[in-house]
Amino acid sequence: MSKNWKKNTGCNRVLIMENIVKEKILLIGVGGAGVKFASYAKKLDSRNVIDYLIIDTDRQSLEDSCIDNKLPLGFDNTEGYGCGGDSRKGINAFGYMVRKKIIENLKDSTSFIVVGGLGGGTTAGLSILAGIIKNKLKRPGIFLCTTPFSFEGAVADKNATKVANDLQASADVLITISNNLMSASIPPETGNLESFEKVNIEIARAALGLSEILRCEKLITNNFAHFKRVFNKKKNDSAIAIGHINKSDNKETRANSIIDKMLDSPLLGGRKQIFNADIILISLTADKNFPISEMKFILDSVSELFKGKNIELIVGVNNDDLYDDEVQLTVITTRLVKDQVKQNSTILPRYAKNKAKQPELPLVSISRGKFTKTEPFTVDGVDMDIPTVVRKHIIVDKGER
Amino acid sequence: MFKSKKIITGIELGTSKISAIVAELCESGEIKVLQYATESSDGAIIKGEVTDVEKATEVLKKVLDQINEATIFPDDTIFLAITGGHIKSQEGIGTVHIHSEDRKIREDDVVKATKDSMHLQANESSEIINSISSYFRLDDKHTLRTPEGHEAYKLSAHSHIIYGNNLRISSFSSILERVGLDHDKVHTTFSGLASMFGVLTEQEKEEATLIIDLGAGTTEYILIHYNGILNSEVLPLGVEHVINDISVVLDINEKKVINAILKENCLDVNNSMTGMVEITTSGGKKTIKIPSSSFVKIANHRLEEIFKLIKKDFDDATGVNLPKNIVITGGGAKISGITDILKSVFPCYNIKVGKPIEITGITTDLIEPEYAVLCGLLKYAALELNIDKEVKSNKNIFSKCQKIGKKILDAIEF
Numbered sequence: 001m002s003k004n005w006k007k008n009t010g011c012n013r014v015l016i017m018e019n020i021v022k023e024k025i026l027l028i029g030v031g032g033a034g035v036k037f038a039s040y041a042k043k044l045d046s047r048n049v050i051d052y053l054i055i056d057t058d059r060q061s062l063e064d065s066c067i068d069n070k071l072p073l074g075f076d077n078t079e080g081y082g083c084g085g086d087s088r089k090g091i092n093a094f095g096y097m098v099r100k101k102i103i104e105n106l107k108d109s110t111s112f113i114v115v116g117g118l119g120g121g122t123t124a125g126l127s128i129l130a131g132i133i134k135n136k137l138k139r140p141g142i143f144l145c146t147t148p149f150s151f152e153g154a155v156a157d158k159n160a161t162k163v164a165n166d167l168q169a170s171a172d173v174l175i176t177i178s179n180n181l182m183s184a185s186i187p188p189e190t191g192n193l194e195s196f197e198k199v200n201i202e203i204a205r206a207a208l209g210l211s212e213i214l215r216c217e218k219l220i221t222n223n224f225a226h227f228k229r230v231f232n233k234k235k236n237d238s239a240i241a242i243g244h245i246n247k248s249d250n251k252e253t254r255a256n257s258i259i260d261k262m263l264d265s266p267l268l269g270g271r272k273q274i275f276n277a278d279i280i281l282i283s284l285t286a287d288k289n290f291p292i293s294e295m296k297f298i299l300d301s302v303s304e305l306f307k308g309k310n311i312e313l314i315v316g317v318n319n320d321d322l323y324d325d326e327v328q329l330t331v332i333t334t335r336l337v338k339d340q341v342k343q344n345s346t347i348l349p350r351y352a353k354n355k356a357k358q359p360e361l362p363l364v365s366i367s368r369g370k371f372t373k374t375e376p377f378t379v380d381g382v383d384m385d386i387p388t389v390v391r392k393h394i395i396v397d398k399g400e401r
Numbered sequence: 402m403f404k405s406k407k408i409i410t411g412i413e414l415g416t417s418k419i420s421a422i423v424a425e426l427c428e429s430g431e432i433k434v435l436q437y438a439t440e441s442s443d444g445a446i447i448k449g450e451v452t453d454v455e456k457a458t459e460v461l462k463k464v465l466d467q468i469n470e471a472t473i474f475p476d477d478t479i480f481l482a483i484t485g486g487h488i489k490s491q492e493g494i495g496t497v498h499i500h501s502e503d504r505k506i507r508e509d510d511v512v513k514a515t516k517d518s519m520h521l522q523a524n525e526s527s528e529i530i531n532s533i534s535s536y537f538r539l540d541d542k543h544t545l546r547t548p549e550g551h552e553a554y555k556l557s558a559h560s561h562i563i564y565g566n567n568l569r570i571s572s573f574s575s576i577l578e579r580v581g582l583d584h585d586k587v588h589t590t591f592s593g594l595a596s597m598f599g600v601l602t603e604q605e606k607e608e609a610t611l612i613i614d615l616g617a618g619t620t621e622y623i624l625i626h627y628n629g630i631l632n633s634e635v636l637p638l639g640v641e642h643v644i645n646d647i648s649v650v651l652d653i654n655e656k657k658v659i660n661a662i663l664k665e666n667c668l669d670v671n672n673s674m675t676g677m678v679e680i681t682t683s684g685g686k687k688t689i690k691i692p693s694s695s696f697v698k699i700a701n702h703r704l705e706e707i708f709k710l711i712k713k714d715f716d717d718a719t720g721v722n723l724p725k726n727i728v729i730t731g732g733g734a735k736i737s738g739i740t741d742i743l744k745s746v747f748p749c750y751n752i753k754v755g756k757p758i759e760i761t762g763i764t765t766d767l768i769e770p771e772y773a774v775l776c777g778l779l780k781y782a783a784l785e786l787n788i789d790k791e792v793k794s795n796k797n798i799f800s801k802c803q804k805i806g807k808k809i810l811d812a813i814e815f
Binding site: 147150390 | 486652677699703
């Protein structure tokens with residue numbers, strides 16, 4: 001628990017905290033995206049109940065954050081400008097000496113939530129961090145990572161897949177959320193800055209939601225063991241939806257309102273997406289005075305959504321007096337990916353460090369495909385049966401082959 | 402209205418599917434679908450034109466077998482939709498000088514001018530498919546739709562003529578002949594015209610409207626602009642070009658592209674959780690991961706190009722401002738985000754997806770954009786058969802289509 005929190009709150013509340021908080025949770029933001037997620041979480045964490053640490057190879061990113069606890073990585077190699085998407089630089093940044101510093105920063109915490117955006121350079125070293133948490137400290141850790149937007153291309157997706165594979169092997173719990181889900185539920189006219197901010201806020205809320213599950217007094221159990229059972233060694237595509245209501249909401253309609261807010265969460269990817277899941281973790285956190293009737297209504301309504309569908313529901317209810325008439329509904333939908341990808345390590349052998357690879361020159365196809373034997377349709381002498389993108393020399397990402 | 406019940410049949414030989422529909426024209430004017438059947442064209446028709454007569458015949462037989470069991474229909478009530486890149490249109494003008502002392506325009510003058518306007522100015526290999534009376538001009542000054550009773554020295558009738566290559570048209574007829582239908586009695590109709598009848602509301606017909614039928618092999622479009630049909634064309638480009646583009650550029654089997662579009666809805670970026678589409682190679686040994694944005698990018702460029710060709714055509718040919726409404730129909734209208742692409746080419750217009758309207762009976766799955774032509778054939782047939790009766794009582798001279806034109810556009814004087 002941070003010292004600032006003790007300074008700014010009354011004695012009674014400290015007493016409550018002493019009774020309820022058994023976990024000392026550290027939220028770690030890794031890489032550019034991770035630092036942003038953690039910074040937003042810190043801003044949203046009005047109760048100030050968890051500690052924060054940010055780790056990055058980019059000096060500017062660390063300086064811009066509101067989090068005091070900062071751990072710069074690999075400035076020798078990156079000169080403080082970040083990895084530029086180079087996964088080898090990211091892995092090298094988590095070198096032996098740095099690992100000692102990480103352990104020093106992590107040793108006082110009892111559990112960890114790590115946030116980051118896969119596909120970048122710094123996050124390539126996440127599996128090393130996962131190894132430290134699991135093997136050196138022997139403490140529970142949840143890795144909440146976003147996967148790249150489709151427009152970031154196949155290379156970013158390939159990097160993200162490799163890191164995700166490594167993390168599956170080394171982390172207890174890995175939850176991956178696709179950034180592409182954002183575009184499904186944010187209105188198209190929303191400005192790009194606002195859209196990204198919404199995503200950052202949602203991931204931050206999701207991280208805080210996870211911390212509630214680890215931290216709070218359990219009325220109906222869903223705990224780290226449930227997470228481990230669902231996510232351990234299982235490749236997944238997940239989505240997180242948060243519904244939040246507070247004092248100002250109408251008491252008569254707030255139970256319905258929290259479900260609507262949850263279903264409209266930007267990272268859920270649209271209401272229909274929720275039914276694509278194999279497993280759904282539902283967690284409701286409220287103070288001890290929250291009426292049982294409303295609690296039952298919310299949980300019944302959520303369960304009703306999945307009636308008749310082959311989806312495993314894991315429901316948990318947490319009690320936290322710090323919520324003070326606030327309620328949070330956290331829903332994690334998980335679709336398990338059936339074909340498990342081989343656990344290839346991204347850590348390249350030393351000799352590969354300077355090995356240059358001759359890039360392939362793309363062959364331009366002028367095929368007319370199925371229209372090869374048909375009479376051509378021409379406009380101004382141009383054969384319109386040839387694919388438009390070929391004629392206009394538009395580059396298309398052909399994916400990972 | 403019809404004094405007794407009449408059975409009408411519509412047949413569409415399309416690039417993706419061959420379909421037939423049978424309906425009853427009720428006394429009230431209601432069109433009640435009795436039965437319809439559809440089968441995949443199986444490559445017999447490419448870009449809207451018959452490339453394999455044998456296969457097309459086989460598929461049509463299969464379709465009619467499903468229909469015939471329930472209904473036996475006479476050949477003269479069969480309407481066949483035809484399309485293809487050979488189909489063109491032109492404006493016909495017929496002029497009559499008014500010699501009477503009072504200079505009043507009489508019915509005979511209108512009939513003669515209209516008949517003259519429907520004469521095709523094209524080479525011998527061309528054949529009229531449909532001709533529609535558009536509007537009249539008095540002394541080259543005033544434009545109106547019903548000139549009868551007005552005074553003038555000269556009456557000019559303007560018509561819209563849709564014509565095509567007679568050999569290509571006969572390839573459609575030969576298929577009908579092979580399945581035992583008398584093709585001389587069968588009424589041929591331009592697919593785009595049928596779509597127009599199928600999906601446009603009366604209000605849309607009254608206002609300036611561009612209707613685009615984005616089919617599998619062709620895209621037909623018709624512009625209605627107060628005075629009647631101003632232009633109608635066919636582009637031999639359609640959804641199959643989108644599929645072919647994806648197949649060629651991403652080097653994936655065409656069937657797998659169709660599968661990815663239909664089952665995984667890969668043209669909808671929002672549909673995919675990961676933004677990646679997994680394609681298993683034909684051997685089943687390797688899985689390729691392709692960003693769904695690549696599918697969308699290829700498709701969008703092709704569709705945008707098709708719409709830009711339509712826009713350019715109108716900018717060049719008509720010299721008029723584009724209409725208020727754009728209605729897109731045909732199977733391609735179901736592509737995710739199609740209206741957004743259309744909007745990017747035609748900004749500031751009301752854009753909607755057109756589905757068949759005013760059809761009753763067995764319509765399960767029929768009220769979809771891909772059945773616009775089939776349902777439109779029934780509505781066209783209803784008008785044509787109704788007008789035939791009027792024609793008989795009207796010295797049998799009027800083009801049946803002139804009346805249809807009048808039906809489409811009620812008299813608005815200019």
